[in-house]
Amino acid sequence: MANKDKESKSIVAQFWATMQTNDFREAAQLLSEDFVLEWPQSGECIRGPDNFAALNEHYPAARRWRFTVLRILAEGDQVVSDVGVTDGEITGRAITFSTVREGRIVSQVEFWPDAFEPAEWRAHWVERL
Amino acid sequence: MANKDKESKSIVAQFWATMQTNDFREAAQLLSEDFVLEWPQSGECIRGPDNFAALNEHYPAARRWRFTVLRILAEGDQVVSDVGVTDGEITGRAITFSTVREGRIVSQVEFWPDAFEPAEWRAHWVERL
Numbered sequence: 001m002a003n004k005d006k007e008s009k010s011i012v013a014q015f016w017a018t019m020q021t022n023d024f025r026e027a028a029q030l031l032s033e034d035f036v037l038e039w040p041q042s043g044e045c046i047r048g049p050d051n052f053a054a055l056n057e058h059y060p061a062a063r064r065w066r067f068t069v070l071r072i073l074a075e076g077d078q079v080v081s082d083v084g085v086t087d088g089e090i091t092g093r094a095i096t097f098s099t100v101r102e103g104r105i106v107s108q109v110e111f112w113p114d115a116f117e118p119a120e121w122r123a124h125w126v127e128r129l
Numbered sequence: 130m131a132n133k134d135k136e137s138k139s140i141v142a143q144f145w146a147t148m149q150t151n152d153f154r155e156a157a158q159l160l161s162e163d164f165v166l167e168w169p170q171s172g173e174c175i176r177g178p179d180n181f182a183a184l185n186e187h188y189p190a191a192r193r194w195r196f197t198v199l200r201i202l203a204e205g206d207q208v209v210s211d212v213g214v215t216d217g218e219i220t221g222r223a224i225t226f227s228t229v230r231e232g233r234i235v236s237q238v239e240f241w242p243d244a245f246e247p248a249e250w251r252a253h254w255v256e257r258l
Contacts, residue, residue, distance in 0.1 A: 041244050042246060046256075059251075095240055124183075
């Protein structure tokens with residue numbers, strides 16, 4: 001793995017480790033001033049570290065969030081992470097495409113895949129995990 | 130990018146290019162005999178190239194599928210692709226973590242993130258794309 005890849009990956013790993021402390025202001029220090037987070041599923045977009053921190057601080061009725069990095073890989077300034085997120089009650093999974101520049105995350109495109117039902121038509125070719 | 134990364138990425142790129150022909154038997158040639166595809170959202174698992182091809186051939190009432198690779202990145206034998214999928218009516222998005230060995234895809238963990246509604250509580254810190 002090239003140095004650039006390692007550096008990018010280490011910034012994103014540090015981001016998730018800081019999210020784990022639930023100090024979202026601290027995590028926001030790893031975001032560039034012109035940071036943009038996109039959620040293509042809802043068409044929502046969060047601009048800037050302050051909005052990022054505030055949004056996370058205001059999640060309604062959340063307890064302490066835990067973040068488990070299940071997978072992370074990097075190519076150049078691009079990093080993909082697969083992260084389990086839970087507060088003990090709510091459980092989610094974030095697949096995040098991050099772009100890193102000069103030691104900060106400048107953009108993220110993030111997906112939150114929800115559970116769905118196995119379909120009947122394909123049952124013949126499918127096993128259950 | 131190291132040679133290994135390039136090789137892995139090229140196999141997965143070739144896989145999606147072959148999927149684009151809608152010849153799923155041909156695409157299955159790029160999968161190892163012990164290939165496993167997991168859909169964590171439904172707990173479904175497809176084992177082997179034959180089941181993979183058959184399942185894709187039996188999608189109910191599908192027209193011709195088009196696959197648009199929006200993003201692809203590789204680290205070693207790991208490749209992540211972000212692919213738009215549509216038959217002109219149904220539209221989906223597949224985020225796929227593929228593992229490549231000896232020129233074939235040996236496993237995939239695939240997510241299908243569906244649209245969700247923007248939440249009211251966070252509207253203050255969010256813009257619309």
